[in-house]
Amino acid sequence: MSLAVLDEQEPHADYRSALIACFLGWTLDAFDFFVLVFVLPSVAEEFGTDVPSVALTVTVTLAFRPLGALLFGLMADRYGRRLPLMIDLVFYSVVEVLSGLAPTYWSFLVLRALFGVGMGGEWGVGASLAMEKVPPRQRGVLSGVLQQGYAVGYLLAACCYFFVFPRWGWRPMFYIGGLPALLALFVRARVQESTVWERTRHRSWGALGRGIVSEWRLFLYLTLFIAMMSCISHGTQDMYPTFLKLERGFSPRQVAVIAVIYNLGALLGGIVFGRISDHVGRRRAVVTALLLAVLAIPLWAYAPTAALLVGGAFMMQFMVQGACGVIPAHITELSPDAVRGFLPGFAYQCGVLLSSSIAWIEAVLAARTSYANTMALTALTVFTLGAVVTALGRERKGARFGA
Numbered sequence: 001m002s003l004a005v006l007d008e009q010e011p012h013a014d015y016r017s018a019l020i021a022c023f024l025g026w027t028l029d030a031f032d033f034f035v036l037v038f039v040l041p042s043v044a045e046e047f048g049t050d051v052p053s054v055a056l057t058v059t060v061t062l063a064f065r066p067l068g069a070l071l072f073g074l075m076a077d078r079y080g081r082r083l084p085l086m087i088d089l090v091f092y093s094v095v096e097v098l099s100g101l102a103p104t105y106w107s108f109l110v111l112r113a114l115f116g117v118g119m120g121g122e123w124g125v126g127a128s129l130a131m132e133k134v135p136p137r138q139r140g141v142l143s144g145v146l147q148q149g150y151a152v153g154y155l156l157a158a159c160c161y162f163f164v165f166p167r168w169g170w171r172p173m174f175y176i177g178g179l180p181a182l183l184a185l186f187v188r189a190r191v192q193e194s195t196v197w198e199r200t201r202h203r204s205w206g207a208l209g210r211g212i213v214s215e216w217r218l219f220l221y222l223t224l225f226i227a228m229m230s231c232i233s234h235g236t237q238d239m240y241p242t243f244l245k246l247e248r249g250f251s252p253r254q255v256a257v258i259a260v261i262y263n264l265g266a267l268l269g270g271i272v273f274g275r276i277s278d279h280v281g282r283r284r285a286v287v288t289a290l291l292l293a294v295l296a297i298p299l300w301a302y303a304p305t306a307a308l309l310v311g312g313a314f315m316m317q318f319m320v321q322g323a324c325g326v327i328p329a330h331i332t333e334l335s336p337d338a339v340r341g342f343l344p345g346f347a348y349q350c351g352v353l354l355s356s357s358i359a360w361i362e363a364v365l366a367a368r369t370s371y372a373n374t375m376a377l378t379a380l381t382v383f384t385l386g387a388v389v390t391a392l393g394r395e396r397k398g399a400r401f402g403a
């Protein structure tokens with residue numbers, strides 16, 4: 001039986017289990033990250049510092065993600081996808097619980113750096129495992145489903161903020177972040193190793209290193225592409241709850257409800273544009289979503305009423321996460337089989353590193369002008385640049401992995 005035929009048939013065996021495991025891993029990873037986004041002012045008050053200082057811990061988390069992608073990505077290409085994924089799930093769960101126990105700002109900062117290592121490892125390993133197993137003809141829409149684990153995590157963090165924070169404060173929200181450790185048991189029991197990796201893996205560290213170095217041009221492009229997409233995502237999400245609370249005067253529970261609504265938009269957008277990308281191509285779908293997102297900026301930032309503001313937020317995240325939902329399929333298709341565990345994840349996290357100061361920059365600029373002006377200008381800039389970078393790249397829609 002030819003490799004092309006194998007590639008068409010074998011994804012049907014356990015791809016649902018792999019997709020569920022990786023979706024939940026990314027969901028809980030995002031939940032652990034976004035818990036902090038909702039409680040920035042409260043954490044700053046307890047540690048006796050200001051909001052920009054605590055926003056810096058968000059930047060530190062993003063900045064340490066490439067280290068996790070490096071460590072776990074190399075393990076994934078050398079030893080398989082399953083074991084590094086299980087180790088990573090347990091690691092970042094433990095760190096998240098410890099974050100809730102941090103006694104000082106500086107210990108909290110260190111723990112958020114360690115969490116960044118775990119967060120950086122999960123996406124690349126999980127995305128390569130899932131995308132190597134799903135049927136090629138459904139890769140776009142399932143990519144949208146997988147990437148929207150990020151939006152589901154944000155939504156769960158909003159629900160946690162709604163129910164937990166008013167009664168018990170911010171620390172118990174981090175304790176809940178220990179749940180992903182249980183997901184490692186599901187991966188061990190239900191998910192098989194990637195057969196694409198088994199057929200194409202490098203037999204030595206030297207061969208793996210040479211394979212990685214030979215793809216340096218692709219790595220640079222993917223890093224730039226992800227840097228723009230990360231600016232688009234984090235630039236429209238991370239400081240939005242703070243904007244709603246401090247500038248628009250919404251209560252914590254109102255902020256949580258609004259966040260749930262715009263994350264439902266994100267979920268729908270990721271799936272819709274993922275499906276669109278299966279028909280019109282990955283780049284065209286991303287560019288279309290970003291250009292439409294420009295139209296949502298006025299309502300998202302300046303709407304005169306609460307109803308219009310919520311509508312603008314819904315439309316914004318529908319388009320933003322519609323663009324981002326294409327990422328797993330697009331960058332894994334561009335990456336060669338033998339370095340797919342490392343290259344997409346490491347480029348992804350290096351791109352995140354380049355954009356890691358976006359929340360801090362917005363917080364600093366907002367102190368001089370307003371959150372509305374700062375975020376509107378940021379969004380317009382990164383949407384335009386992101387569309388240009390995407391259009392200039394290559395595409396391998398429907399690529400046959402392992403063939």
